Amino acid sequence: MNQDQPMKGQQIEAGAPLLRVEGLRTEFETRAGAVRAVDGVDLEIRRGEILGLVGESGSGKSVTGLSLLGLVDPPGRVGGRILFEGEDLARAGERRLRHIRGARIAMIFQDPMMTLNPVLSVETQMVEAVLAHARVTREEARRRSRDALARVGIPSPEERLRAYPHQFSGGMRQRVAIAIALLHAPALIIADEPTTALDVTIQAQILFEVQKLCRETGTALLWITHDLAVVSTLADRIAVMYAGRIVETGSVAEVIDTPRHPYTRGLINSVPSRNRRGQPLAQIPGMTPSLLDLPRGCAFRPRCPRAQEDCQEEPGLFGAGHRWRCFHPEPVPAMGPATEVRA
Amino acid sequence: MSAPILELQGLSKRFASRLDLAERIAKALGARVEEYDVQAVSDVSLAVAEGEVVGLVGESGCGKSTLARMVAGILPPSAGTLRWRGRALAELPAEERRRANLAVQMVFQDPMASLNPRLRIGEIIGEAPRFHGIVGAGEAEDYVAGIMRLVGLDPAYSRRYPHQFSGGQRQRVGIARALAVKPDFLVCDESVAALDVSIQAQIINLFMRLREELRLTYLFISHDLGVVEHISDRTVIMYLGRVVEAAPTPELFAAPNHPYARALLAESPRIDTRKRAFAPIKGEIPSPLAPPPGCTFHPRCPHAMERCRREAPALREIAPGRLSACHLNDVT
Amino acid sequence: MTATVGATGQGARARAETPMARFAAEFARSRTAMLGLLLMVLVVGSALLAPLIAPQDPYDLAQLDILDGMLAPLAEGGSGATHWLGTDDQGRDMLSGILYGLRTSLLVGVSSTVFGLALGLLVGLSAAYFGGWVDTVIMRIVDIQLSFPAILVALILLALLGKGIDKVIIALTTVQWAYYARTVRGTALVERRKEYIEAATCLALSHGRIVRRHLLPNCLPPLIVVATVQVAHAIALEATLSFLGVGVPVTQPSLGMLIASGYQYMLSGEYWISVFPGIALLVTIVAINLVGDRMRDVLNPRLSR
Ligand SMILES: Nc1ncnc2c1ncn2[C@@H]1O[C@H](COP(=O)(O)OP(=O)(O)OP(=O)(O)O)[C@@H](O)[C@H]1O
Ligand SMILES: Nc1ncnc2c1ncn2[C@@H]1O[C@H](COP(=O)(O)OP(=O)(O)OP(=O)(O)O)[C@@H](O)[C@H]1O
Ligand code: SF4
Ligand code: SF4
Ligand SMILES: [Mg+2]
Ligand SMILES: [Mg+2]
Numbered sequence: 001m002n003q004d005q006p007m008k009g010q011q012i013e014a015g016a017p018l019l020r021v022e023g024l025r026t027e028f029e030t031r032a033g034a035v036r037a038v039d040g041v042d043l044e045i046r047r048g049e050i051l052g053l054v055g056e057s058g059s060g061k062s063v064t065g066l067s068l069l070g071l072v073d074p075p076g077r078v079g080g081r082i083l084f085e086g087e088d089l090a091r092a093g094e095r096r097l098r099h100i101r102g103a104r105i106a107m108i109f110q111d112p113m114m115t116l117n118p119v120l121s122v123e124t125q126m127v128e129a130v131l132a133h134a135r136v137t138r139e140e141a142r143r144r145s146r147d148a149l150a151r152v153g154i155p156s157p158e159e160r161l162r163a164y165p166h167q168f169s170g171g172m173r174q175r176v177a178i179a180i181a182l183l184h185a186p187a188l189i190i191a192d193e194p195t196t197a198l199d200v201t202i203q204a205q206i207l208f209e210v211q212k213l214c215r216e217t218g219t220a221l222l223w224i225t226h227d228l229a230v231v232s233t234l235a236d237r238i239a240v241m242y243a244g245r246i247v248e249t250g251s252v253a254e255v256i257d258t259p260r261h262p263y264t265r266g267l268i269n270s271v272p273s274r275n276r277r278g279q280p281l282a283q284i285p286g287m288t289p290s291l292l293d294l295p296r297g298c299a300f301r302p303r304c305p306r307a308q309e310d311c312q313e314e315p316g317l318f319g320a321g322h323r324w325r326c327f328h329p330e331p332v333p334a335m336g337p338a339t340e341v342r343a
Numbered sequence: 344m345s346a347p348i349l350e351l352q353g354l355s356k357r358f359a360s361r362l363d364l365a366e367r368i369a370k371a372l373g374a375r376v377e378e379y380d381v382q383a384v385s386d387v388s389l390a391v392a393e394g395e396v397v398g399l400v401g402e403s404g405c406g407k408s409t410l411a412r413m414v415a416g417i418l419p420p421s422a423g424t425l426r427w428r429g430r431a432l433a434e435l436p437a438e439e440r441r442r443a444n445l446a447v448q449m450v451f452q453d454p455m456a457s458l459n460p461r462l463r464i465g466e467i468i469g470e471a472p473r474f475h476g477i478v479g480a481g482e483a484e485d486y487v488a489g490i491m492r493l494v495g496l497d498p499a500y501s502r503r504y505p506h507q508f509s510g511g512q513r514q515r516v517g518i519a520r521a522l523a524v525k526p527d528f529l530v531c532d533e534s535v536a537a538l539d540v541s542i543q544a545q546i547i548n549l550f551m552r553l554r555e556e557l558r559l560t561y562l563f564i565s566h567d568l569g570v571v572e573h574i575s576d577r578t579v580i581m582y583l584g585r586v587v588e589a590a591p592t593p594e595l596f597a598a599p600n601h602p603y604a605r606a607l608l609a610e611s612p613r614i615d616t617r618k619r620a621f622a623p624i625k626g627e628i629p630s631p632l633a634p635p636p637g638c639t640f641h642p643r644c645p646h647a648m649e650r651c652r653r654e655a656p657a658l659r660e661i662a663p664g665r666l667s668a669c670h671l672n673d674v675t
Numbered sequence: 676m677t678a679t680v681g682a683t684g685q686g687a688r689a690r691a692e693t694p695m696a697r698f699a700a701e702f703a704r705s706r707t708a709m710l711g712l713l714l715m716v717l718v719v720g721s722a723l724l725a726p727l728i729a730p731q732d733p734y735d736l737a738q739l740d741i742l743d744g745m746l747a748p749l750a751e752g753g754s755g756a757t758h759w760l761g762t763d764d765q766g767r768d769m770l771s772g773i774l775y776g777l778r779t780s781l782l783v784g785v786s787s788t789v790f791g792l793a794l795g796l797l798v799g800l801s802a803a804y805f806g807g808w809v810d811t812v813i814m815r816i817v818d819i820q821l822s823f824p825a826i827l828v829a830l831i832l833l834a835l836l837g838k839g840i841d842k843v844i845i846a847l848t849t850v851q852w853a854y855y856a857r858t859v860r861g862t863a864l865v866e867r868r869k870e871y872i873e874a875a876t877c878l879a880l881s882h883g884r885i886v887r888r889h890l891l892p893n894c895l896p897p898l899i900v901v902a903t904v905q906v907a908h909a910i911a912l913e914a915t916l917s918f919l920g921v922g923v924p925v926t927q928p929s930l931g932m933l934i935a936s937g938y939q940y941m942l943s944g945e946y947w948i949s950v951f952p953g954i955a956l957l958v959t960i961v962a963i964n965l966v967g968d969r970m971r972d973v974l975n976p977r978l979s980r
Contacts, residue, residue: 031700031704056539056540056541056542057510057539171403200566200568200607200610200611200612201402201606201607201610202402202403203610203612204610204612208620211620226539226540227540227612228540228614229569229611229612229613229614230612232612232613232614232615232616232617233612233613233616233617234612252617253617256614266541267540267541268614270540270541270543270544271540271544271569271614272544272547272569272570272572272573272574273569273614273615276573277572277573277592277593278551278573278574280548280551280552281544281547281548281573282544283541283544283545283548284541284544287509288509412873415877416876416877416879417873417876417877441879444877444879445878445879447877448877448878449873449874449877451870451873451874452870453870456869456870456871457869457870457871457873457874458871459871459875459889459892459893460694460893461694461892461893462888470878470880470888471878471879471880474878474880474881474884475879504693504694506694506697517874520874520878524878
């Protein structure tokens with residue numbers, strides 16, 4: 001069951017990225033002032049690619065995901081460019097967005113009940129979802145629904161179709177939500193911590209389905225999580241978010257093995273690892289800053305072990321391909337992956 | 344090894360739902376409502392030595408929280424005995440039982456839901472020690488301040504309310520509340536699951552420091568195998584209400600014996616694996632409402648034999664200090 | 676959950692903010708609710724101060740002059756005083772009548788709600804806490820009670836009890852307690868499963884203490900909302916009963932009574948005898964509802980932000 005072999009699967013990529021986000025900014029007006037939850041985020045996802053978006057609680061991961069889909073609630077304002085298949089979603093109207101959300105981009109939430117209606121049978125919900133965006137007969141819609149359930153590994157889909165959400169276990173419910181997301185073979189799936197509440201065997205099952213989908217249909221995936229282990233196992237590329245900004249991005253190997261931003265380094269060190277059993281874990285000092293009261297210059301400065309005088313200025317992005325937002329990046333170790341250094 | 348501080352003998356918990364009048368009428372009219380029994384925990388025996396950290400892992404819904412609540416005295420067991428320092432809890436006189444109950448405290452999963460939103464932090468921590476006369480009203484404030492410092496909270500915060508803290512700080516408050524009644528034993532039910540990695544590291548370090556300073560014993564429940572491996576001396580694996588394997592942590596992680604334990608370890612994502620291909624689970628995930636006969640793992644077990652469908656395997660010692668419940672161990 | 680993150684910024688708020696202060700600040704953010712609150716203060720204030728601010732005592736027959744009967748609004752009476760809202764057939768000043776009527780209406784509405792609340796709290800908490808057959812029996816009674824229209828139950832009770840403010844309060848308490856019992860039980864069942872209650876059990880606190888200090892305070896907010904709105908219902912119900920002639924006695928007219936007594940003159944053009952008490956009743960009920968709705972919004976964690 002445990003195959004650590006690398007997978008082929010990127011041969012589908014071609015030309016322009018599927019999604020290109022430039023200078024995404026999302027603000028909320030609150031009693032205490034304007035909260036800039038997302039502050040100038042740039043992202044790129046190619047067809048069939050899995051991008052992991054990590055960062056601590058409140059760093060703006062979910063708001064980023066919601067902004068891409070135009071799902072930010074009214075007091076919030078979204079700015080910047082969201083180029084999806086050549087179209088700027090930030091300028092698209094609500095009707096157009098609703099169509100894109102159903103047919104081209106799907107979202108999976110942490111709580112499957114965000115997607116599922118507890119009082120309707122799975123069949124009703126899935127058939128409605130099919131008919132909303134495809135001109136097919138009810139029979140055909142039903143067949144597609146059944147196939148989608150089978151695809152996410154739900155046994156006896158024919159009978160399960162008639163069941164209600166509460167008759168499923170948590171893991172199965174999440175798989176139903178994923179099956180609904182897969183109905184129209186979307187070009188992009190945005191998944192916000194969909195496996196956080198599940199245990200590892202069920203999680204592995206869902207990751208398997210997701211991987212297969214990306215490989216077979218070229219669907220791209222934005223996987224939002226704070227679990228570095230899941231992301232490094234699943235994703236092609238990683239973007240690390242801190243206080244509303246992307247502070248480091250690159251391939252999984254680059255970011256996990258040779259992190260350059262001190263925050264990424266801190267995150268990786270605080271994950272328990274096999275060769276340091278029983279010893280105190282490294283922790284990042286200090287607290288997540290309030291978005292209302294960010295330090296001047298680099299937002300990580302008060303917690304950063306490498307901070308110097310010039311960090312009072314705002315750091316730009318350095319590097320190419322593997323990029324980081326830091327004036328004094330971690331050195332690249334001379335040999336071997338960084339995770340082994342502290343052994 | 345010293346005598347166990349806590350011993351569970353054949354502990355079971357059954358949740359039964361009986362139909363009320365209206366549901367019975369509905370059923371007579373053809374509605375599909377059923378009485379059901381959930382055997383959440385069946386026949387668990389476990390001894391925990393003083394000062395030990397026992398990790399408990401298993402699938403969602405396998406009964407970990409139910410077991411934890413029985414140990415902490417929140418849920419009464421349906422069958423079996425709990426022994427505290429060698430004496431059955433149920434037979435203790437009331438006063439001693441109360442003291443034994445206080446000695447086992449619990450740290451919960453949700454840092455927000457486990458704190459009463461209407462009380463100040465100082466009241467949350469100080470209520471129980473005052474109620475039980477551990478401190479007098481006069482010294483209570485100093486006592487609370489001391490406990491807060493112990494868990495790394497500034498005593499100046501004692502007049503704040505839970506919503507004014509971050510997740511990690513709230514979890515510290517929950518730990519302080521448990522420590523305030525001077526327990527010997529902490530049950531941690533997914534106590535770090537809701538926290539960020541960086542905060543998680545702080546809380547895990549705090550648990551390990553408290554273990555040294557206060558000589559605490561832990562039952563540590565988590566679905567994060569990395570965390571369990573890091574913190575526990577011994578690991579117990581549950582499947583559908585039963586213990587299927589128990590062994591010293593390094594040995595279990597190096598060479599799991601039970602097929603479920605093997606699957607669990609193989610599926611656990613690690614930061615040093617790259618672009619792994621995941622494999623699907625075979626077979627249906629069984630429901631605790633209708634557990635399969637014989638070995639409950641057989642519908643998913645790659646090694647299932649004829650015998651596994653008929654006969655439930657017993658939890659047996661397979662090597663010194665190692666227990667496993669699988670027929671494969673008989674076939675050697 | 677995520678919404679709390681920004682607010683917990685360290686140092687930004689050194690001052691200990693109580694849940695009450697937070698509630699008040701949040702409440703004040705709605706203009707309509709503040710308007711409702713203002714109206715409510717006005718209504719309650721004028722009802723309380725009626726003996727001081729009313730031009731005449733409408734219960735004191737000596738002050739009434741039948742010659743002043745049926746004066747239109749703004750007309751001047753025999754004694755030279757202006758009747759801003761006119762007079763009724765007895766020559767009673769309508770403004771004074773409304774102010775005193777408001778007193779009666781509010782007294783009935785508030786006290787029946789308080790009694791109903793107390794009873795419902797006791798019954799609902801017992802049902803949730805003891806569970807089992809206690810719960811089943813209590814909730815069956817509640818269901819049966821709630822399946823009859825409130826007005827019907829009140830009418831039957833008053834027919835048996837007779838007239839009088841105390842009788843009306845008894846009748847309204849009887850129709851209301853079941854709502855509270857059901858609300859309390861629902862909330863208590865949810866709260867009881869929360870981890871902080873388990874924590875209290877684990878700390879071996881006594882049952883009484885857990886219910887009083889942990890369960891009850893956390894069940895109160897939704898209840899207070901229901902109660903606020905329910906005061907408005909009670910007032911409307913009392914007005915209906917009085918209108919039907921089974922409510923408060925004629926000697927102590929409530930708003931409903933005033934509306935009823937003016938009803939016969941509606942068609943002959945003396946609209947003011949019914950309409951002004953009607954407006955007072957409407958304003959009272961709307962004000963209470965505005966405040967109640969805002970309280971519900973603020974206290975409901977699902978709607979906050
Ligand atoms: N509707 C809103 N109004 C005001 N602030 C908001 C709103 N939604 C989110 N925020 C703020 O935006 C910031 C980012 O929130 P977000 O939910 O994206 O975090 P996250 O990275 O997904 O965290 P988590 O891991 O906890 O899900 C937070 O500080 C949050 O308080
Ligand atoms: N009060 C209850 N009434 C009925 N069934 C219950 C009750 N509490 C738990 N159960 C059932 O008992 C089983 C074990 O639940 P438990 O909460 O102990 O699982 P767990 O191992 O802690 O799972 P998780 O990892 O999801 O927390 C589940 O099938 C659950 O549905
Ligand atoms: S820019 Fe300076 S403060 Fe910011 S992460 Fe880099 S070294 Fe640290
Ligand atoms: S007893 Fe049989 S089915 Fe159960 S785990 Fe062992 S081999 Fe598998
Ligand atoms: Mg989020
Ligand atoms: Mg649990």
